[in-house]
Amino acid sequence: MIANTPVSALIGLFLMALYFLMAIFAPLIAPYGMAEVVGGVWEPASANHLLGTDNIGRDLLTRMIYGGRTTIFIATAATLVSFTTGSVLGFFAAVAGGWVDQVLSRFVDLIMSIPTLIFALVVLSVMPVTIPVLIVVMGLLDSTRVYRLARAVAVDIEVMDFVEAARLRGEKTRWIIFREILPNALSPLVAEMGLRFIFMVLFVSTLSFLGLGVQPPAADWGGIVKENKDGIVYGIGAALWPAVAIATLAISVNLVADWVLNRTTSLKGGRG
Amino acid sequence: MSDPLVKVRNLKIGATVYPPGERPRDIEIVHGVDFDLAPGKVLGLIGESGAGKSTIGLATMAYGRGGVTITGGEVWVNGRDILKSGLRDVRNLRGGEVTYVSQSAAASFNPAKKIMEQVIEASVEHGKYSRSQAEERARALFAKLGLPDPDNIGNRYPHQVSGGQLQRCMTALALCPEPDLVVFDEPTTALDVTTQIDVLMAIKDAIRDTGVAALYITHDLAVVAQVSDEIMVLKMGDMVEHGQTDQIINAPREDYTKALVSVRSIEHEEKKPTPDPVLRVQDITARYSGTKFDVLHNVSVDLHPGQTLAVVGESGSGKSTLARVITGLLPPRAGNIDFAGRSLSPDLAGRTREDLRELQMIYQMADVAMNPRQTVGTIIGRPLEFYFGIRGSEKRKRIIELLDEIELGKEFMDRYPAELSGGQKQRVCIARSLAAKPKMIICDEVTSALDPLVADGILKLLLDLQKIEDVAYLFITHDLATVRAISDSIAVMYQGKVVRYGTKSEVLSPPFDDYTDLLLSSVPEMRLGWLEEVVAHRKMESAGN
Numbered sequence: 001m002i003a004n005t006p007v008s009a010l011i012g013l014f015l016m017a018l019y020f021l022m023a024i025f026a027p028l029i030a031p032y033g034m035a036e037v038v039g040g041v042w043e044p045a046s047a048n049h050l051l052g053t054d055n056i057g058r059d060l061l062t063r064m065i066y067g068g069r070t071t072i073f074i075a076t077a078a079t080l081v082s083f084t085t086g087s088v089l090g091f092f093a094a095v096a097g098g099w100v101d102q103v104l105s106r107f108v109d110l111i112m113s114i115p116t117l118i119f120a121l122v123v124l125s126v127m128p129v130t131i132p133v134l135i136v137v138m139g140l141l142d143s144t145r146v147y148r149l150a151r152a153v154a155v156d157i158e159v160m161d162f163v164e165a166a167r168l169r170g171e172k173t174r175w176i177i178f179r180e181i182l183p184n185a186l187s188p189l190v191a192e193m194g195l196r197f198i199f200m201v202l203f204v205s206t207l208s209f210l211g212l213g214v215q216p217p218a219a220d221w222g223g224i225v226k227e228n229k230d231g232i233v234y235g236i237g238a239a240l241w242p243a244v245a246i247a248t249l250a251i252s253v254n255l256v257a258d259w260v261l262n263r264t265t266s267l268k269g270g271r272g
Numbered sequence: 273m274s275d276p277l278v279k280v281r282n283l284k285i286g287a288t289v290y291p292p293g294e295r296p297r298d299i300e301i302v303h304g305v306d307f308d309l310a311p312g313k314v315l316g317l318i319g320e321s322g323a324g325k326s327t328i329g330l331a332t333m334a335y336g337r338g339g340v341t342i343t344g345g346e347v348w349v350n351g352r353d354i355l356k357s358g359l360r361d362v363r364n365l366r367g368g369e370v371t372y373v374s375q376s377a378a379a380s381f382n383p384a385k386k387i388m389e390q391v392i393e394a395s396v397e398h399g400k401y402s403r404s405q406a407e408e409r410a411r412a413l414f415a416k417l418g419l420p421d422p423d424n425i426g427n428r429y430p431h432q433v434s435g436g437q438l439q440r441c442m443t444a445l446a447l448c449p450e451p452d453l454v455v456f457d458e459p460t461t462a463l464d465v466t467t468q469i470d471v472l473m474a475i476k477d478a479i480r481d482t483g484v485a486a487l488y489i490t491h492d493l494a495v496v497a498q499v500s501d502e503i504m505v506l507k508m509g510d511m512v513e514h515g516q517t518d519q520i521i522n523a524p525r526e527d528y529t530k531a532l533v534s535v536r537s538i539e540h541e542e543k544k545p546t547p548d549p550v551l552r553v554q555d556i557t558a559r560y561s562g563t564k565f566d567v568l569h570n571v572s573v574d575l576h577p578g579q580t581l582a583v584v585g586e587s588g589s590g591k592s593t594l595a596r597v598i599t600g601l602l603p604p605r606a607g608n609i610d611f612a613g614r615s616l617s618p619d620l621a622g623r624t625r626e627d628l629r630e631l632q633m634i635y636q637m638a639d640v641a642m643n644p645r646q647t648v649g650t651i652i653g654r655p656l657e658f659y660f661g662i663r664g665s666e667k668r669k670r671i672i673e674l675l676d677e678i679e680l681g682k683e684f685m686d687r688y689p690a691e692l693s694g695g696q697k698q699r700v701c702i703a704r705s706l707a708a709k710p711k712m713i714i715c716d717e718v719t720s721a722l723d724p725l726v727a728d729g730i731l732k733l734l735l736d737l738q739k740i741e742d743v744a745y746l747f748i749t750h751d752l753a754t755v756r757a758i759s760d761s762i763a764v765m766y767q768g769k770v771v772r773y774g775t776k777s778e779v780l781s782p783p784f785d786d787y788t789d790l791l792l793s794s795v796p797e798m799r800l801g802w803l804e805e806v807v808a809h810r811k812m813e814s815a816g817n
Contacts, residue, residue, distance in 0.1 A: 167620065
């Protein structure tokens with residue numbers, strides 16, 4: 001198993017596991033409390049503070065660990081919302097066809113014609129910014145893209161004889177969607193899932209950076225950049241750490257998604 | 273005898289396979305094949321799918337397709353071993369000395385370029401002819417191949433000519449650079465029988481007139497018998513028998529060759545019509561939504577319980593549309609369908625579960641008719657569960673019984689469709705329809721995608737099952753040999769109309785109408801000289817005799 005896995009995927013898997021474990025066990029790993037002020041402003045790295053301290057003297061490593069927890073949790077939850085909504089609606093549109101498909105697809109086109117970030121900012125500025133609201137807004141906005149992919153994949157599968165055979169047997173739409181189409185649409189969807197997850201990480205970081213995402217004192221990577229961005233002027237690199245974390249997480253998830261896609265397509269007889 | 277043009281010695285070809293869930297591994301698909309081909313002679317390569325015939329054909333161009341590599345042996349063309357030649361020499365060989373005609377001309381022509389441009393490309397690239405010379409030669413070839421309007425047909429795009437014409441254009445393409453050898457890879461397999469005759473005759477004349485040597489690859493022994501001087505029978509990458517065409521057809525030595533020659537020898541006693549047909553189709557007229565013409569005109573046929581009605585016709589005759597109307601996928605514009613003594617709702621949504629259960633369908637392409645992510649057990653078990661509510665150990669028992677009926681063991685239960693051969697897949701599809709205990713099964717070209725021996729097995733199985741289960745078949749096919757083998761009554765369809773209908777003996781006895789005559793006489797017969805006879809007969813008829 002390990003021997004067959006390409007090095008790139010192994011690197012990706014290792015980093016991904018590292019980040020996810022860190023997120024899950026944050027309270028156990030973090031050396032200090034999340035919002036605990038433990039030193040001076042922007043202290044350099046030392047044995048006590050491995051990454052130094054932030055703009056109000058909190059331990060940066062602790063903030064990074066808790067920030068990762070928030071960011072990864074929100075991104076994962078929003079990805080799940082977006083996939084469930086997007087793929088179920090996409091499959092439904094493909095199977096139902098006709099006016100159902102038209103109405104759903106044109107509505108999705110309408111939403112997609114508005115830049116996602118602006119739409120999200122507008123919605124979040126009128127709604128209370130809590131984590132559940134954030135997850136639902138991000139998930140629903142992103143589900144338009146999943147919808148398009150799922151519908152395209154399902155339309156191809158829908159014309160296969162085995163789906164016709166199921167219809168002729170008298171199967172209901174629910175069986176056709178979940179038992180005939182879904183298992184055959186999984187591999188492109190899983191690969192897309194990795195990419196959408198990364199997009200969610202970037203999205204929540206952007207929102208937090210703009211002040212409409214995770215609210216202080218809770219930490220998240222975008223927020224840490226925002227809090228420490230003024231330090232850059234003085235040559236203090238505290239804002240770079242969350243940026244590095246976002247970038248490495250993005251790359252590692254991409255590497256894993258590529259590998260998953262290759263593996264699943266070769267299962268179906270292709271050569272990846 | 274002069275030196276052979278092509279000399280193949282101990283040719284070995286390997287490929288990499290990607291079995292599901294395992295590591296890729298290398299296998300040998302051709303195990304040391306030898307043959308000689310003299311200039312101007314035609315060698316027929318025949319075998320079932322996986323026999324390695326196309327792979328051997330392409331090896332004479334030093335080419336291995338899609339992950340296939342030539343691993344050993346020698347291929348001599350015009351006095352040199354092309355497997356040891358450099359890239360430059362191989363380039364001169366391909367499209368110059370050796371050319372290739374593929375099965376699907378429609379998929380091989382570039383749809384964005386005119387036919388002429390593609391036909392002369394190789395000749396001009398290889399510097400054999402100037403552009404105007406090549407065009408002149410192409411026009412001469414178009415005329416020789418019997419294409420209409422040979423002076424202008426080259427200015428058309430590939431989609432503007434018919435399938436048979438495009439296949440002849442491809443032959444012109446292959447002959448244009450005056451090659452020494454042409455590899456024909458199933459050139460008529462995708463064509464209707466009546467078109468196949470014209471293309472075969474055109475190819476045969478062109479080979480004779482240009483004196484080119486040819487490798488003719490096909491799975492149809494009756495076809496290869498018409499065009500080749502020698503035949504080589506291949507099986508799983510091994511040579512089975514190699515001899516003169518006459519000997520192979522009339523006195524085959526090996527058992528495998530004998531089986532191929534005697535294929536379609538199923539005898540089926542015709543049953544008489546009963547007073548109560550299980551299916552009565554009356555005056556059906558249908559068209560697809562968004563179109564302005566009817567694809568079925570006043571079609572009426574009866575199917576009697578436990579009997580087989582063959583619906584035969586060429587592509588576009590409306591036979592598959594008839595199946596869609598009967599299943600309810602395409603509600604007709606007029607007419608009605610009675611099934612098992614009750615009137616069927618024209619559309620699927622209006623039919624009861626009992627209607628659906630008693631009317632099952634088997635498809636042409638078994639591999640897309642089964643969900644690739646479901647096991648054989650799930651596929652066969654679903655109708656049991658769905659129609660009869662059978663679950664658990666009882667369901668398992670019934671699945672094993674059904675697998676036994678289709679002559680597969682219970683170990684197949686946990687396999688996925690990708691792990692089955694073509695014939696096994698079709699058997700599983702048959703079991704799935706039988707699981708519903710139907711009164712009638714629509715079989716839509718169920719043997720067309722299968723090798724002749726496998727197809728024979730499926731037909732025998734269907735006939736046996738008919739006796740056991742007393743199920744009626746509506747058998748849609750373009751293959752008259754199949755029709756003869758299994759039907760009780762026949763409906764011949766042409767352009768959406770039933771042109772001839774009756775019991776098998778009535779339909780297949782003279783006097784014939786023009787279309788049935790054309791169709792019957794177009795089915796290749798396994799004897800030498802058949803092609804010439806048919807063509808001569810048709811010329812006589814058109815001359816008014």
